[in-house]
Amino acid sequence: MSTPVIQIKQLVRTFNTTDAVNGLDLTVQPGRCYGLFGRNGAGKTTTIKCLLDLLKPTGGKVELFGMNPAKHEVATRSRLAYVPDQLGFYPWMSALDHFQHLASFRKLWNLQLQTDLLDQFHLDPNQNINSMSKGQKMQVALIGALCPEPELLILDEPTSGLDPLIRREFIRTVIGAYQDADPENRTVFVSTHLITEFEGLIDEFTIMDQGRGLVTMQTDEARAQYKRVVAVFRETQEAPDLPGIMDCQIEGREMELWVEGGETHIRNWAEQLGCESLETHAMTLEEIFLTIVKQKEKQHAATAH
Amino acid sequence: MFIEIHFQSGKPTYLQIVDQVKTAVASGRLREGDALLGIRPLAERLRINRNTVAKAYTELERQGVVATQAGKGCFIAESASPFNNEVRERMLLEAIDAAIVEAHHLQVTDEAFLDAVQKRLQLYAKKKQETNATDDVESREAKR
Numbered sequence: 454m455s456t457p458v459i460q461i462k463q464l465v466r467t468f469n470t471t472d473a474v475n476g477l478d479l480t481v482q483p484g485r486c487y488g489l490f491g492r493n494g495a496g497k498t499t500t501i502k503c504l505l506d507l508l509k510p511t512g513g514k515v516e517l518f519g520m521n522p523a524k525h526e527v528a529t530r531s532r533l534a535y536v537p538d539q540l541g542f543y544p545w546m547s548a549l550d551h552f553q554h555l556a557s558f559r560k561l562w563n564l565q566l567q568t569d570l571l572d573q574f575h576l577d578p579n580q581n582i583n584s585m586s587k588g589q590k591m592q593v594a595l596i597g598a599l600c601p602e603p604e605l606l607i608l609d610e611p612t613s614g615l616d617p618l619i620r621r622e623f624i625r626t627v628i629g630a631y632q633d634a635d636p637e638n639r640t641v642f643v644s645t646h647l648i649t650e651f652e653g654l655i656d657e658f659t660i661m662d663q664g665r666g667l668v669t670m671q672t673d674e675a676r677a678q679y680k681r682v683v684a685v686f687r688e689t690q691e692a693p694d695l696p697g698i699m700d701c702q703i704e705g706r707e708m709e710l711w712v713e714g715g716e717t718h719i720r721n722w723a724e725q726l727g728c729e730s731l732e733t734h735a736m737t738l739e740e741i742f743l744t745i746v747k748q749k750e751k752q753h754a755a756t757a758h
Numbered sequence: 759m760f761i762e763i764h765f766q767s768g769k770p771t772y773l774q775i776v777d778q779v780k781t782a783v784a785s786g787r788l789r790e791g792d793a794l795l796g797i798r799p800l801a802e803r804l805r806i807n808r809n810t811v812a813k814a815y816t817e818l819e820r821q822g823v824v825a826t827q828a829g830k831g832c833f834i835a836e837s838a839s840p841f842n843n844e845v846r847e848r849m850l851l852e853a854i855d856a857a858i859v860e861a862h863h864l865q866v867t868d869e870a871f872l873d874a875v876q877k878r879l880q881l882y883a884k885k886k887q888e889t890n891a892t893d894d895v896e897s898r899e900a901k902r
Contacts, residue, residue, distance in 0.1 A: 486807050625802040633798040633808045652765050653806030673770040680768070730863075735768025 456519040458483050458605050458640045459504065465512035466499050473499040475664035476513070483604070484637045486654050489644040490742050491661035497644040498538065500661070501609050505535060517605070531560065534598035538610035540590050542582045548593050549578040552600065559601040570596045570630065574622070588619035595623065599631050606631055608643040612650055620650055628654060648739040655738070662746055672738065679741045681734040682710045684723040693722050699748045711736075711744045759788075759795050763804055771806055775814035780823055783834060784845035794824060794832040 459481035466474040474496040481487045491497050502508040504515050506522040506529075515522065517529040542551055548571065556562040571578050574592040576585075582593055591611065598606060606627070612620040632639050643651055652672075659669045670678075684690075685707050692701040692708070697715020701708065706729075712719055716733060723731050736744065761778050763771055782788040794800075797815060801808035815832055818824040825835040861871045 484809070621805065624805050628805065628808055629798050629802040633801065636809055636812070653763065653771070653804060653810075656807055656809070676765070676768050676770070735766050737766045740766070 455483055457481055457516070458485075458518060459487075459642060460516040460519075461500070461504070461513070462515075463513035464500065464503060464510055464515060466496075466503055466508060467511045472664050474503070477659075477661065477664070477666050479659045479666060479669060481640060481642055481657075483640055486632070486641040486656050487643070488648070488651055488655035488658035489642070489661060490646065490648055490658055490738075491644075492646055492746065495661045496664040497661055498609055501535075501607060501644060504607070505530075532603060533605035533607060534601055534603040535607045536591075536594050536598050536609065536611055538613065540594050542590070542593070544583050545581070547579045547581055548576055548585075548596075551582060551593060552597060555597050556600070561602055563600045563602055566602075566630065567596055567600045570599070570626065573626075588615045591615060591619065591623065595626060599626070602634070604638055605640045605642065608641070608645075610645055610647075611643065612645070612647055620647075624650060624654060648742055649737065652738045658738070660742055660745055662749055667749055668745055675738065675741055676735050678714050679736050679744065680712050680716045681736055681740075682712060682716065682719050682723070683730075683732045683734070684708045684710075684728045685730045686723075686726060686728050690726060693719065695719055695722060699744050700751075759800070761800070761804065763806060772810045772814040772817065775800075775811065776817050776821075776823075779814075779818055780821075780845050781849065783823060784849065788834050790834050790836055792834045794834070796831055 457480045459479070461477055461479045464474050464477040465472065477496070477500060479487075479489075489497050489500065499508065503510050504517060504522065506526060509523065518532060520529050522529045543554070546554065552562075552567055570592075574589070574596075576589060576592060582590060585593065595611075608627075612623055615623070627641060632641065641654070643655070645651060655672055657669070657671050658675075660667045687706065689703065689706055690708060692698065692703065692710070695715055695718050697712045697718070698710055699713055700711040703709075710719060720731060720733070759782075761775055763774055765771075767774065769777075779788065779794070794815070795803070797808055797811045801811045804811075815824065815826075819826060819832070822835055824832045826832050858871070866874075
């Protein structure tokens with residue numbers, strides 16, 4: 454059993470009276486592409502900052518490569534690269550200056566990759582970074598993260614605010630230039646609310662809401678479990694009291710059910726009632742996310758009364 | 759190589775790739791010796807995890823649809839003939855299922871449905887006969 458690249462146990466991080474993170478567990482094995490999904494304010498960035506020792510956990514523990522990042526700063530940081538959501542560069546630096554600056558902190562720097570990616574993104578290495586567009590700055594940040602050939606790539610909201618072409622290019626580069634170069638030893642950890650973008654890349658994910666982990670699952674398993682069942686009856690029916698129903702919308706004789714794992718029982722129920730038509734659809738990762746978060750909100754609202 | 763991934767089909771991504779390659783072979787779009795796109799370029803093109811593509815290619819090789827040549831890549835194997843019964847049968851059943859669903863929506867009875875199928879088969883048989891007859895006449899004319 455290999456050492457997890459990331460291990461988070463019952464993480465808590467409080468700011469004054471707010472629990473930004475309130476009991477998060479997750480484990481990332483080497484070679485995986487792991488997604489941390491959640492709305493704005495769910496606690497994703499705070500979680501990442503605790504991983505990187507930019508914030509100290511209030512409770513619980515985090516480990517990178519089996520080590521405490523606070524106690525083993527260099528040992529952990531040297532094996533990873535981080536692309537934050539708020540990019541910052543020294544205002545007088547060109548892309549080349551920036552890379553030389555970063556390379557000075559690293560044991561290894563793949564100069565060929567730097568050249569190839571600058572070419573691929575059509576960036577002028579001598580251009581001042583602050584005069585570049587947002588998308589170009591992100592590309593500079595990505596090159597800076599990939600050239601040290603890290604074992605772990607941490608991305609925090611990487612494609613937020615970027616145009617569709619740049620977003621696609623970004624993901625292609627993570628898959629090709631990063632992941633493919635050493636698939637078993639390269640791990641990607643991406644936190645985002647733009648789930649559709651990363652749907653193809655992610656093989657496992659945790660959905661986070663209000664500081665807590667709601668669901669952790671393999672992507673293929675999620676797509677097999679979560680379904681949308683649409684039934685048309687001869688006359689209006691009430692929603693059944695069956696396990697697995699997350700949400701139900703009724704419009705006249707049509708009923709739409711969002712289910713987790715209870716598909717067969719629901720189909721049987723509908724057929725027994727003599728439904729006129731019955732269709733099952735799988736959901737995209739984003740739809741699964743929305744359904745889970747919506748259900749949590751409803752439960753929350755119910756207990757509040 | 760045109761492959762399309764549908765994330766809301768409920769089918770694992772690697773299996774979608776496997777099935778689409780097999781269908782392409784069965785329909786003749788891919789032939790023995792044709793090269794498949796490399797793992798990295800296909801993963802980049804589809805914007806999916808490269809391990810998913812690797813898994814699909816491993817499965818295709820296991821099923822004898824493709825063969826890997828060290829250093830050169832993946833190629834459609836000799837044994838993967840266009841006349842792959844399993845795939846052809848499945849494609850046919852999918853088409854039949856679609857027709858049955860349509861008939862049901864249109865409230866056509868099973869008997870009327872089968873009757874319609876018979877009539878169409880007869881129509882095509884007749885057309886084929888007429889085409890053959892014309893071909894015979896034309897070839898006889900050509901020989902004169």
